[in-house]
Amino acid sequence: MTPPDKSGLDAIEEGPVPSAAVGPTVAGAPADPSGHPSVAALFGRFGSAVLHHGVSAGSQHVVHVEPARSLEILGWLRDDPAHRYDLLADVTAVDHGGGRPLEVVYQLWSIPHRRALRVKCLLPLDALEVDSVVGLWNAANWLEREVYDLFGITFRGHPDLRRILMPMDYAEGHPLRKDFPLRGRFSRAEQTRRALAQDLEKFYTPHDIEIGREPQQVTLPVPPASGSQGPGAES
Amino acid sequence: MANKTVEFTVGRNPEMGVDGLPTPSPLEPFDLPEPELTSEHMLVNIGPQHPATHGVLRLVCELDGETVVDVTPHIGYLHSSFEKLGEHRTWNQIVPLTDRMDYLAPLIYNCAYVMSVEKLAGIEVTERCKIVRVILMEMDRIFGHLLWLGTTAIDVGAFTPFLYTFHERERIYKLHERYTGGRITTSATRVGGMMADLPEGWIEELKHFVATFPATLDEVHRLLTGNGILIGRTQGVGAISAEDAVNCGFTGPNLRASGVAYDVRKDNPYYDYDGYDFEVPVGEHGDCYDRYLVRMEEMVQSLAILEQAIARLPGGPINVEDPNVSLPSKTDAMSDMESMIHHFKLITEGLKVAPGDCYFPVEASKGELGMYVVSDGGGKPVRWRVRPPSFVNISVLPKLARGHLVSDLIMINASLDIVLGEIDR
DSSP, rough: OOOOSSSHHHHHOOOOOOOOSSSSSSGOSSSGGGSSHHHHHHHHHHHHGEEEEEEEEETTEEEOOOOOGGHHHHHHHHHHHOOOOOOEEEEEEEOOOOTEEEEEEEEETTTTTTEEEEEEEETTOOOOOEEEOOTTTTTTHHHHHHHHHHOOOOEEEEEEESSSSTTTTTOSTTTSSSSSSSTOOOOHHHHHHHHTOGGGGSSSHHHHHHHHHHHHOOOOOOOOOTTOOOTOOOO | OOOEEOOOOOOOOOOOOOTTTTOOOOEEOOOOOOBOOOOOOEEEEEEEEEGTBBBBBBBEEEEEETTEEEEEOOOOTTTHHHHHTTTTOGGGGGGHHHHTTTSSSHHHHHHHHHHHHHHTTTOOOOHHHHHHHHHHHHHHHOOOHHHHHHHHHTTTTHHHHHHHHHHHHHHHHHHHHHHOOOSSSSOEEEEEESSOOOOOHHHHHHHHHHHHHHOOOOOOHHHHOOOOHHHHHHSSSSSOOOOHHHHHHHOHHHHTTTOOOHHHHHHOTTGGGGGSSOOOOOOOSHHHHHHHHHHHHHHHHHHHHHHHHHHTOOSSSSSOOOOOTTTTOOOHHHHHHHHHHHHHHHHHHHOOSSSEEEEEEOOOOSEEEEEEEESSSSSSEEEEEEHHHHHHTTTHHHHHHTSSSSSHHHHHHHOOOOOHHHHHO
């Protein structure tokens, strides 16, 4: 609850209060791995790298994997013919606030087997890095850029990791983190000042600037001065 | 080189003869040297304010002559941080944010969001509510496809289908307005039910639409499907193989045009979609023309679902009877003590959703729309994430457009059926 000496607007500035619960609340109670064939296979193959398995919302299976081996595990899930999670539906992240680790969430779907699996990696706040899966699924390209933009998680090996929704010169941080106030970190005056002082070149990629910097030199044909050639002169 | 003459018809021409007739003006011929064409690439900016980008999308194109070497889409002009706003709102207050994402088919987004929350909270909605939502979602699938059809036809130079489709869209707008009061910002759903039951006579109006719409669709078919210009502009343009399409995260009509019969309504059915008799149209070549055909056929299939859903629409309550989920009627809230307390608690604190997370995919008009909600047991979500189908689809645009002409880039962009409100969120 808001303390009495604070107005409602102060609460908005501070952002949401982290919940009182401690620990990864959504992990849920450990579930029986035999309920999902891929989970059972994951435990059999990767053993200790699969940290947790739970069932959420009635029937949705969630596995937590070790971030250091996430690429290997996700690659196996994609390629193994018995599982074949060929559609990466979504990559996102969840910040539970209160200094708890950020979750990177992969929603996988297997078109041939009609099966879903949610894979999560927990990243502590001082090591927000995980391997990019763009090499496995092209779909991850923009999705990982968005997670980088809004959460500040770095994806190792991403071909083009830069901001996507926020402006490229956005200096206030990563908006979807719980410590980010709803109205932004800068005052309205500071935001306006920066908006007016911005450099247009920042809205181009380095590659664009490289092409656009040198204006193209095209030698246009110049008609000869009038009178130098009479009408009907041979060309 | 022979002399050339041109006739000036401009009245201000100083060489106008005394009788008011234009005088022939000889052009001096000159030796035209070959221009020194360089092989450097050109950078051309399309958008963000350009009608052919279908929203505030900016495409920075690297061109070699007229051929697209690379495209860099720039998005975010409409970014409103809906997901961050959602973390500060109660579960039901998020519903108005959802229809501002895809304003071309808002009811699908309304429904998808509450379906995800209901799945997480373990709320089973009434049978009438389920079928009403199926009706609304299928109606808006047609609604979204109609806008795509009209604007795509304009992009290839056909103006008439635009008028036809927008006339039909207007009829669905009226149905929206009749039910929800809003034409675009419908906000029709609530967790555990709908904002109200269908008004008197609404189903009859919808039946009239279902009965008369196929005639318009046939007319557009006749105008476009065999049209030489459309075929020339779309066949073989922006093609993508089935394997690449899946790898790139394509969903919806774009994926099915490549030959992958993945439809959430069939493969991961919700709301008894497996009990409806409908086909999933699948393309063959994955090019712009197949995407066109798939969407045209999807409208026909949606009509079939609408007919079946209207036929099986039962009576009974539309909201769940649980006082912890649904608001009591205004009369009860004003006269009954217990109802008033429930009303007060629901409005001030919001309903409580069990801790956990839930990803609920729905087949939207653009592709797989996934609503991912995370709850810690409180009245507000910890995280509300929308898996935006257009966002993933448009990210493939550079891959599709490379090597094509600039005019094909416009066609490919149109064929992907994007909506910027949902890409930027």
